Amino acid sequence: MKVAQSLDGKVAIVTGGTNGIGEAVAREYIQQGAKVCILGRSEEKLNALQEExxxxxxxxxxxxxxxxxxxxxxxxxxxxxxxxxILVSNAGVFDGFVTLERLPEEHLDEAFSTIFDINVKGGLMAAKAAAEELKKTKGNIIFTVSNSGFYPNGGGPIYTASKHAIVGLIRELAYELAPEIRVNGVSPGGTITEITAISCLQDSVKKIDPETRKKNIASRNPLQIAQEASDHNGAYVLLASDNAKAITGTVIESDGGLGVRGMPGMTF
Structure with missing residues (x-):
């Protein structure tokens, strides 16, 4: 007997789906019975996924x-x-934790424009292009946020500001597009992916080896885990499915419990 899949018959677009969380979500959606369009930049990776x-x-x-x-x-x-x-607006870039003090003056404008253009404007454009068709199916939009959309020190000031902006975009669109379209987000915590700082900030990034980075991520959340991209799949599947038909304007924080960190080192 065929086991029912939660996204049987659904059709999704995933932006930034050639690596990291976007690729993991696209793979899981297909596994759950959906057909998927990936919008991405790497022709080599797109061709490989098409062949697969x-x-x-x-x-x-x-x-x-x-x-x-x-x-x-x-x-x-x-x-x-x-x-x-389903639209999953996932494409995003990072500032490499470059603090205000370390931001190079000669690249301030370029860094801000690049990060906001991709992280925020890209999501707005995706929603605009897809909205009329999503209305016809009573579909939904899912934005990839970040723990830095809620807490400091998940990136530098530019990245953090961009992710806060996405939270605002989710809430506004959830209001505007109801009742036909649900709009939600997933907020991953520190995740082991290939994402790096944009090129104009590379020289300002503090270098850290992968193993140390993994330990640092795990030490910051109560569950003590450095998440892999696929660890967030469940949240994306839930929000895309009919099981979430009463959920809109919500962000699922898939971050190892950062919101309950409490005061480090305090014992009573």
């Missing part, structure tokens, strides 16, 4: 800061799969 998943996937090479790329992804998804149920 065949008819279950559609890949589109594009730039999330360009509205035309989102339009293309939506149009090709409709042509290939006939509808759109």
């Amino acid at each position: 998943f065949k008819d279950n996937i559609l890949t589109v090479k594009g730039d999330v800061t360009k509205y035309s790329s989102h339009q293309e992804a939506v149009q090709k998804t409709l042509k290939r799969f006939g509808k759109l149920d």
Whole structure:
């Protein structure tokens, strides 16, 4: 007997789906019965995913800061799969924990524009391009936030500000697009991925070896885990499924319990 899959018959677009959390979510969605369009930049990785998943996937090479790329992804998804149920706005870049003091003056404008264009404007454009089709299916939008959308020291000031902006975007769109479209987010904590600081900040990043980074991440949350990308899949699947039909304007904090850290070192 075939076991029912929570996303059977659903169609999703995942931006930034060629690596890290986006790729993990795309793979899980396919496993759960969905058809997936990935919008990404790496032609090599897009081709590899297309070869691996065949008819279950559609890949589109594009730039999330360009509205035309989102339009293309939506149009090709409709042509290939006939509808759109889910948008996962996941594409994002990082500032490498570069603090205000270490931010290079000569790259301030470039760093701010690059991070906000991809992390915030890219999400807004994705939602705009997909909204009319999502209304038809009473679908949903899921944004990838970050623990830095709620707490300090999850990045530098530019990245942290961009993720706070996404939380605001989720709440506003959840209000505006109800009742037809649900809008939510997932806020991963420190996760072992290949994400690095944008190029103009690379020289200002404090270097740390992978093993130390992993230990540092685990030490910061109550569950003492350095998450892998796939550790967040359950939250993305839940929010995309009909099991979450009463949930909108919510961010699931998949971060090892950062909100209950308490006062470090305090015992009574």
